[in-house]
Amino acid sequence: MEDREIKEFKEKYREIILKYLEHQDEEILYSCERLTREAMENRVSPEEVVNLHRSILEEYDADLPEYVSSSFDVLLEMMVGYGLAHMEHLSMRTEQMALRREIAQAEDMQKTMMKSDIPMVKGLEVGAVSVPMRQMSGDFYSFTNEGENKISVTLADVIGKGIPAAFSMSMLKYAADSYGGDTKTPSEMLQNLNAVAETNIADNMFITMFYGLYDTAHHLFEFASAGHEVGLYFSAKTRQFTDLYARGLPLGIDRSATYRAFEKEVEPDDMIFIMSDGVTETRTADGFIEREDLIAVFEERIDLPPQRLVKEVYDHLCKVQDYELRDDFTLICLKRV
Template identity: 40%
Template sequence: MVQFGLQFREHQSLLVQQEELRIEMDIAANIQNLLLKTDIPKLDQLDIGIIFQPLRKMSGDYVYFLFDEENYLSVAVADVVGKGVPAALCMSMVKNGLETLEYANHNHSYILEVLNRIIEKSVDDSMFVSSFYGRYDVKNDILTYGSAGHEPALYFNSKGETFYNLESKGLLLGVMPEVKYPQFSIRVEMNDFIMIFTDGVTELRNCDVAESRNLIKDIAFSHRHLSAQEMCEKIYLELQRLQDYNLNDDFTIVILKK
C-alpha cells in the first residue's frame, strides 16, 4: 500500500506538470499568433487567398503581407527548419526584420541579405529559414521575386494553360553571413495566378516532391475558375483526403490571382 501510495503521488505530480506545460504552450501559441498576425490586403486588381494549418500549437511557417501607398504588394512566405518555441522566436525576428526593411529598401536582394545576417547571428547553428519574397506592382501587373532555399512557387499562365516553376536559386537564411540573392520578374495577365507554399504541402506520403507538385498542379487547374481563397481550400481538402487527414508538417498556401 505504501508503494502504491508513492506511485500514485508521483503520477498525480506528473499530471500537474503536464497540465502546467499545456497551459504554458497555449499562452505561448497565443502570443505567437498575436506577434505574427498579418492582415490580408483587399485589392480590386488582385485576388488573394491563404490557408495556414500548423502541425502543432507553435508553427514554423509564417506569411507576411504589406500593401504600401505606391500600390506595391509585398508578400513573404517563410519556413523555419525546426519546430516549437525556438521556431516561433525565430519567426518573430523574421517579421521584425521584414517590417523594418520594407520601409528602408525595396530591393529584394538587399532584404534577403539583411535577413540572412540577422538570422545567422541570432539563432542556433542547427536552425535555418527558407523564404520566398515577392513584390507585386499593382499598376503594371509585374511580380518581382527572390528566394532563399524555398520551395519554388508556381505561376499559371492562363493563355497557354501552363504552369511554370518560379526558380530562384538562393541559400537558406542563416547558413552563411554573406550571401547574394538574385531576383527575377514576370508579368501577370488576366486569370493568371501565382501559388506560393511551404514544403509541408509537397511532402506527401508515397509521393516524391516532383509527383506532389504535379498533383498540386492538377488540383489547382481543375479549380482555376474559383476565387483564390476557394482554390486554397479545395487544394487543402484534397491533399488532406489523400493523406487520410493527417498532416506531416505545417501546411501553408498563398495564391495571388489576377
C-alpha cells in the same frame, strides 16, 4: 484524532468488505469506484487501504490463516512503491497541465504576432491558408504595402520543430516588419534578413523564405528565394503551369550570401502560387506526392476564386493524408483581375 472524512471512508470500506464476504454479490463491488474517488480526495494512501483491509479481515476471522495475514506484507510493500509512483505521476501531470497552459498562452501570443490580414488591392485577388501541424507554427506569411502601387508577399519556413522553431520564426517576422515599408528589393530584403537570422538563431536551425514584390500599376512581380520551395505560375492564356524558380541559400547559413531577383510580367487572370513544404511534401499511402500530381490538384480548381481555391486544395491534400498533417501547411495565391 482522525478527520471525520477519514472515519467515514473506513466505515464505508468495512461495510463493503463485510457485505461482499457474506453475499458475494458483484453489485456491491460497483460502489468501490465511488469510494476510490473519496480515498483520493481525502489523500488516503494505498498502503493505508491495505492495512485497513488486513485489520477488517482479522476482525472478521480471528483464526485467519497465518499465510493470508503474512501475504499482506508483500502487498503492503507493493502499495508503498505504487503510492510513491502515483504521487510522482500526479506531480508530473500537474506540471504537464501547467506547461500546456503556458504553451496555449504562447500559441495565442504567436497568433497575434504572426497575424496578417488578406490585403484588398485593386487589380489583385489574394487567397491564403496556413495551418500548423502542432499548436505552434514554424511557417509565417505576411503582406505589406511597400510604397505607392506595391505590395510585398513573404512566406518563410523554419527548418526545425516545436517551440524554438516557432519563436525563431516570430523573431524573423518582427525583423521583416521592421525592414518593410520602404520598398526594398527582394534581394535587399533577403540579405538583411539573412544577417538577422545568422546572428540570432541557433546553429542547428535555418530558415527558407520566398519574398516577392508585386507592382499593381505595371503588374510586374519581382521575387527572390532563400532556399524556399519553388512557386508556380499559371498562365490563363496558355492554361499552362511553369515554375517560379529562384536560387539562394537558406537564411542563417552564410552571412555573406547574396540573393538574385527575378521578374515576371503578370497578364490578366494569371495566377501565382507560393507554398511551404507542407504542401509540396504531402505524403500519401504511395509516398510523397509528385509535382505533376500537385499541379493536377491546382488545375481541377483553377477557375475558383483564390481564397476558395487554396482552401479546397488544403482540404484535398489533408484528406489524402488521412487528415494528419506531416508539416506546417501554407499556401498563397495571387491572381491578377
